[in-house]
Amino acid sequence: MSFDELYSKKGERPPADAEAAAPARDDAARVVRSRPKNAEQVLISPGSRVLRDALGTFATQARASRTQVPRGGAMPAAQVENWREMNVALDAFLRTPTRKTSPLDVVRARVTLEAELEEDARAYGDIPADLADAVLARVDLLAVRMAELRRLQLQPSKRAPRFTWPVDPVVVTSVFGSRLHPILGEERDHQGLDLAAKSGQLVTAAAGGVVVRAGWNGGYGNQVVIQHDGDTTTRYSHLSRVLVTPGEVLEQGDVVGAAGKTGMATGVHLHFELWREGMPCDPLDELGPTESGEEPSFVQRGEGGDAGKRQGRRPLGRRPQ
CATH class of the missing domain: 1.20.1050 (Glutathione S-transferase Yfyf (Class Pi); Chain A, domain 2)
Structure with missing residues (x-):
């Protein structure tokens, strides 16, 4: 479910996509300086x-x-x-x-x-x-x-990096675990969280690290993958624009792209994954409250198909495994 489906008013147009064009960097000089x-x-x-x-x-x-x-x-x-x-x-x-x-x-x-x-x-x-x-x-x-x-x-860190939410406000429209795929119509593992976003909304790095992928990746559409300390990576998918390049060193909060619906997506949103030692992890176990100090909100559909929203650490009902 996209941000516009939740919040947009009739006749209101979504904002234009963010401007792409991260300035070119001197790769070799940055390695030596860092x-x-x-x-x-x-x-x-x-x-x-x-x-x-x-x-x-x-x-x-x-x-x-x-x-x-x-x-x-x-x-x-x-x-x-x-x-x-x-x-x-x-x-x-x-x-x-x-x-x-x-x-x-x-x-x-x-x-x-x-x-x-x-x-x-x-x-x-x-x-x-x-x-x-x-x-x-x-x-x-x-x-x-x-x-x-x-x-x-990069200086190695003995502690796992603390992550921040890549979009704000934080509204989770699909949680980690098995679910019925919205396009394929079959039961599949959902290896991350779907977060509501507006078209062109800027997406930021959840923690500092190095960009190892920035471009098209099949059903994930435009995707950015960031390598962090401790053999941990985060993945940002379905972007409308990619605003970083492979090899770029990022700080927490740096912009990586703009939200979109590229690849296999039913609407504008951010698909966010967190992997540790080659295995997907539930981002809810790693991310704390939002920048405002509030807990993330969850959107669930009732029996009639209407969307309802609640706040808290977990969605109502059984958590998918």
Whole structure:
């Protein structure tokens, strides 16, 4: 159930989506600046000459290939092979342990791949789909590697992070546990909470951490996943806009996106999950009162289908298992 279904008045239009465009950051510089003085022997490698040479050769050959084909022509076989060889070199680089990876190499590789892929898209009328998918998959892996590097720079905490609610006001429209799926119509585990939200309402990080995913994820629609201390992650799904990038270091309360209904959703809301050590947890066990000091409200439907709202730590009736 969406926020608008609960609170909107007839004829009232929902607010426009929040503006996207988080400013670009210098990834490598942020890793170095965030390194604690007493980091636990985090190794920052001076860089891989093999990778630098491979990137240089790849870029030179890519530019040469673009001069040999009229604009709009098909990508020549030589350039296809050039991309495949670059992918092999990246695979070898990504097999390097994270602690021995230079952030400068990660940034250099991402910038080169994204720039050359964009230039090729402009130059050629057709880029093989499997090749483009393979390149983008490696760009994602480089983003994950940068996130891992940043995570190494964070001071480890012996205490589990204290979480805050990602939207306000807090109205729970579906709780953690088994339920009848509203679209598929079958019994399924609901691995988080559905929270009522307005279209475009800003969604904030429940705790500080590193963004490990920011983009489309199937039925979850636009999703952001944040890695916190203690092998804990939080997930924010069905967003209309994603306002962070993989590898970004966030503080508690930083904006991660705008609420929406992307993916498998019947209306605007935020699907919020909390995972610890690879298992989903009930966020109600982890989150305290709202910012105003009140307990979250719960929406339940009566026998006639009308929605009713109550306040408290748990919904009425049996808690789903």
